Amino acid sequence: MSANDLNGQRILLIDGHAMAFRAFFALPADRFTDGRGQSTNAVYGFTRMIFTVVASERPSHVVVAFDLPGGTFRDRIYDQYKGGREVTPPQFHGQIGLIQQVLDALGITWLTVPDYEADDIIATLATRARAEGGEALVVTSDRDAIQLVGEGVTLLQPVKGVTEMRRMDAAAVLEKYQVPPERYSDLAALVGESADNLPGVPGVGPKTAAKWITAYGDLDGVLDHAEEIGGKAGAALRENIEAVRRNRLMNAAVLDLDLPADASGFALGRGDREKALAVFDELAFGDTTRRDLPEILLADGGAEAEPAAEAEPDLPLDTGEDLRALLAAAPFELALETADDVRAGALLGLAAAGRRGALVLEQLDEEASAALGEVLTAAERIHVADLPSAREWMQAQGYALGEQAHDLSLEAFVLRPGSRSYDAESLGSTLLGHVAEPRPRKPTAASLAKEAPEVRAEHVERARARVAAAAAMLLPVAAELSAQLGDAPWARRLLDTLEVPLQATLETLHERGIAIDQGTLAQLREEFDGFVAQARREAGALVGEEVNLSSPKQLQVVLFETLALPKTRKIASGYTTDAESLVDLQLSLPVESPGHEFLSWLLRFREMSKLTGYLVGLDAAVDASSRVHTTFQQTAAATGRLASTDPNLQNIPVRTAEGRRIREVFAAGEGFESLLTADYSQIEMRIMAHLSEDEGLIEAFRSGEDLHRFVASRVFDVAPDDVDSAMRSKTKAVSYGLAYGLSAFGLSRQLRISQAEATALRDGYFERFGGVRDYLRSSVERARETGYTETILGRRRYLPDLTSDNRQRRENAERVALNSPIQGSAADIIKLAMLAVEKDMREAGLSSRMLLQVHDELVIEVAPGELEQVRGIVVEGMDGAYELSVPLEVGVGVGRTWLDAAH
DNA sequence: GGGACCACGTA
DNA sequence: CGTACGTGGTCCCA
Structure with missing residues (x-):
């Protein structure tokens, strides 16, 4: 775009504040935040608006005009101008600055002029566009812009939300207001504009005003003939002539601001893709936004993003020949990323020794396939984002991932649990600041069917480039994690002694599955x-x-x-x-x-x-041998707990009799005689006793008395035998509530008692169990100082919100800080137990096997004749998993089904 | 098809 | 205004 005027060009002129406000009220502020407490609803809506308008109107130039704080010349003319407006909502604060950041990244010029409003900037540029033989599209909800409409100037008014616009050309204005656009300001002067605090003539609306203007030509004509106008409205006009003149003075747009003369500075196509994606990332915008970023805005004009500026570009790793070349470079570290592409099927991204590439596995010839097998064997170490799923995927493709395979997500999780995901893209983004290309939308079957071969090939190439890039990124990710682990011996230990060995066990549990009747x-x-x-x-x-x-x-x-x-x-x-x-x-x-x-x-x-x-769900998940194979997710819960998916077998009903019947469906499989369940009794309260060193609570567990009865007898100061069921259940609620950071309000709501009674209950509890109170207090304080909580095995959870100024966020973090060491330590203990049980059963040469973990319970499938041996191993493995200052008690049940195995 | 919200199951 | 999860339904948007 070499021309520096707007002849033949189409310029989009956007009123920044008006549209930002519009977006703010169209979208809920508390549902759009950047994760750090800054609302982004206006920024999001504004961005979507830009995308939509740019994509649908295809302008060649864009300018966004903003008001400046501190008033304009109009305030000096009339000190009530725009008075009486509601104060800006606090959540709007900061969003204009963020919008301007987005615009900068998109290469869109935004302007402000001291002492003038955005309207004046727009009016000046619209007038210029018209004069130069171009076309202006004005986007604003401000009615003052109607006066600009005419030959070469069209107004886009938002009608619903921010992305749906109504086109207002001269005909539409005339139709709606009964006056041509150039007379609209005359009409507005008579009617008034409440948004600007400009009162008009009382009793005169648009209809009357339009009638007068039509009759006398324009506002001057109306005022000249004010004496002739009869009725109440005429009298009102005569009484308000000054206000009308003032309104007309105020609503006249300034058409001759001193703005940059060279229009090429407003041209589209100067956006920086990387920068824009990084800004969207900061704002926590989703994939949709990244995907919909219009190419027309970008400097690279829709070309693939340039590969990172490296001295030497990677060599290809796409063919059997490439794989052989890699073998010659041994020893090497390999990184691997898998994908199922709608067009190409199984795609394997590989990176090693200055090479990267992607293989379409279905197209590999025998020779290349053999070379791949050799590469997988020869690699010193194979870095994968998610090892269990990669191993299963590779298995299905006929390749094995051996002992050198190394899971990066687990390391990232132990170092910093709580991330939403630990896939390759997320690891690259958190550890390297890498911004990934947005994933393309999944095409519909219909569009796929009629896709031209060359288009299809292009899509496949892009998918290959993506998976190759992801694999290549895992190498520096692995290096970074290794460096971080070098500085974090606590994490190294947790990985080596617990999480990495457990990962293998969890893969085994997945393979075993559980039988369904x-x-x-x-x-x-x-x-x-x-x-x-x-x-x-x-x-x-x-x-x-x-x-x-x-x-x-x-x-x-x-x-x-x-x-x-x-x-x-x-x-x-x-x-x-x-x-x-x-x-x-x-x-x-x-x-x-x-x-x-x-x-x-x-x-x-x-x-x-x-x-x-x-x-x-179960029916859909059973395999040919009548078993379901849940996946235990090791990096899903920030406390260190496992999670179960596809299907979730950790939330099978148990509370009601009818729900429990679902457990009849889970049974010992063929070749086995029963299921054995073993669960920890009150493990979280035992951990609370251990961590708090509260003498009363420790005594409760050592006494062998029912815990809640014992605690209630202390709290209510009665003999254990005199504890009634209400006392017991109230005490129980307090005990567990404490571990969750329950407030007196929450307690009163749960127990349906008054808040005063709840407070008294909690105070009574703390009086008898002061160690618990001291522990809870000090553990939050310590976390606030260090920035993290810790479990008995040193598992950390970082809680930056503990020092937040935002009360809601801070108090939420405090509850999390109370609960995480307790829930997380329980998770540590049962994980240790799982390792012990799996090892001991294998070493004992048993056919019986562990199948499930449900947070404080293990489910074992028992082979004929092995019950007592299994029982011994499981109980020993569980209660000997970790030594607390109170005993760990394990309950066991056995039966044909999971229901029968209750105890 | 994707994402938000609601509701609800478990420890 | 009690922690930690996953799933399935509806509804709205693209």
Whole structure:
């Protein structure tokens, strides 16, 4: 774009403040934050608006105009100008600066002019565009811009949110206001503009004003003939002539600001992709934003992002020949990244010794495939982001990952748990500050089918480049992690003694799976389906109208409008329909009233469809040998706990009798005679006793008395035998509540007692168990000083929010700090137990095997004749896992199914 | 198809 | 205004 005027060009002129405000109110401020407490809703909405308008209007130039703080010449003319506006919401603060950062990264010019408003900048540039034979598109919600509309100037007014615009050309203005655009300011002067605190003539609206202007030509004509205008409106006009003249003076845009004369400074296509993606990252914008970044804005004009400036570009690693060349370079460290591409299928990204590339595994010939096998064997070390899934993936492709394979996510997790993900992209971003290309959208089957071969090939090439780049990035990631571990012996130890060996065990658990009794599953499913259908039918009959009981939104209409029941607790989308509230609501209604009945069936529907969901999920997950193979995620929970996915077997119902029946479906498999479950009794409270060294609590565990009864007898100062069930359950709630950072408010809500009573209960507890109070206090204080909490094995959790100025964030971090050492130490202990049990069973040469872990419970599949030996190993492994100052007690149950194995 | 929200199961 | 998770449904957007 060499031209420095706007002849034949199309310039987009955006009112920065007006649109930022619009975005702010269109999107919820508390749902868009950068993770550090800064709201980004206006920034996000503004960015989306830019993307949408740029993509749909294809301008050649863009300018965003901002107001400056501190007023303009208009305030000197009229000191009430824009008075009476609400104060800027605190969450809006800082967002203009962030928008300007986004604009800088996108290469979009933004302007301010001291003493003038954004409107004036826009008016000047629109006028210039028109004069130079160009076209201006003005984007603003400010009506003052209507006066600019005409030949070559079109207004885009947001109608809904910030991305939906209405085009206002001269005809549209005339149609809407009954005056041409150049007379609009005359009309506005008569009508007034409340947003600017410019009152007009009372009783005169747009209709009357338009009629007068049409009759007398323009505002001067109207004022000249003010005496002739009859009626109340005429009198009002005569009384307000000064205000009208003032309004007209105020709303006239300035058309001749001194702005840069060279329009090439406003041209599009100067954006920096890397910088923009980095800014989006900072703002915690998602993939959608990264993906939708319009190429037209960027300096590289849609070309692939340049590879990082390296002295020597990597050699290729894409063919059998390349693989052979790599072998010659031995010894070498290899990095590996896998992907399933919609077009190419299994893609393997590899990087080593100054080479990088990607293989389409289905296209490898025998020769290349053999070379790959050799490379995998020859590598000294193989760095992978997620070893268990990579190993399984490679296995499915016919390749083995051996002992040299090395998991990077585990290291990153131990060093800093709590990240959302530890995939290659995230590791690169957190450890190297690398900004990844956004992933392309998944194409639909239809678009895939009609894709031209060359287009398809191009997509495959991009996918290969992505996976190769990811693999290449893992090498410096591995180096960085290794360096960090060198400075963190506590993390090294935790990895070597616990997490790395455990990873192998977890892979084994995944392979084993657990047997499903499909007959029982089918039977139960049929039974539960019947209950669901019945509940749906009965509930439907009571309200008459079609209602989806699974839709909280539709339920709100039925409950609070159709049935006009009392409102429940407020939530973002209206009023909650959660079970707790519905039960409360039901208690307030007469038995057998329609509302009461409906709620009964609704709750029944919820309960049974939840249970059915488990059965459906299990059914979908069973393999050909009737087993389900959950995956234990080792880096999912910041406390160090495991998580179970696909399917989640750590949340199988147990609380209600009907729910428990789902456990009948899990059974000892063929060749085994029973399931054995072993769980720690009150492990978290034991850890609390250990960590707090509270003498009373330690005594409670050593006495052998029921814990909650013992504690209650102290708290209520009665003999253990005189502890009633209410005392016991209240004490129990306090005990567990303390480990979660429960407040007196929360306690009172949970126990449905007054806040005063809750406070008294907690105080009484602390009086008898002062060590617990001291421990809880000091552990938070210590975490605030060091920045992290620690478990018994030295596992850290960093909590920067402990020193936040934001009360909500700080108090939340304090609760996390209270809980993490307790929950995390329990996780450490059962992990140690898992290693011991797995090792001891193997060494004893048993066929019995560990299958599941449910936080404080292990599930073992017992082979015929091995029960007593297994029981011994499991109990010994669990209670000997770690020595606390109180004993670890283990309960054991045995049965054909998981239900029968309860104890 | 992706993401947000709601609801709810477990320790 | 009690910690830690994962899943499935609906709804809205693209």
